[in-house]
Amino acid sequence: MHNPHDNHPTEKLTCFLADEEATGQLGSQIAQILVPGLVIYLSGNLGAGKTALVRSVLRGLGFLGKVKSPTYTLVELYAISRLNLYHFDLYRFVDPHEWADAGFRDYFNSEAVCLVEWPEKAGDLLPQADLTIKIEIQESGRNAEIVAGTETGKVCLKRLREIMSV
Secondary structure, eight states, X not given: OOOTTTTOTTSEEEEEEOSHHHHHHHHHHHHTTOOXXXXXXXXXXXXXXXXXXXXHHHHHTTOOSOOOOTTTTSEEEEEETTEEEEEEEOTTOSSTHHHHHTTGGGXXXXXXXXXXXXXXXXXXOSOOOSEEEEEEEETTEEEEEEEEOSHHHHHHHHHHHHHHTO
16 A cells, blocks of 8 residues: 655655764754654664764764763763753663663653664564664765654654755
8 A cells, every 4th residue: 555655755864974974964963953752763783873873963962971882781861951862772682571671661751852772672662763763884884764753753854854955
């Protein structure tokens, strides 16, 4: 069945990231569209650049401290000016129920932004993503595909598109 929204330009954005600088620029642009309550999934193979993108989002928000991958801590909190940003890395999860057992459900609220690496490790227990960013390694860089999953995500993606076209 054909979905009339499949090719709607505000629901999906693809961009090529030639190098670390391009990833940094995308992260800075994403920082400009963040609003409290936003849930963003980050997908891609090991080494694709998920944590690098989060680092550049944080830099875009003005965070100057060290940005650690939460691979072992599972979550890192960054309290930055107007929001609390939680960076999750669920790579080490073996069973989706580990997410529920860890007590992370309360972090996903209307006052926080949650960036989740390896969301598939939590199965269907995570809240729906407003945006999903899939990063794929290519010979000469990375390809990033950003897809809106909610109405809020569509608004954010539209704003991102506007920022990128300036």
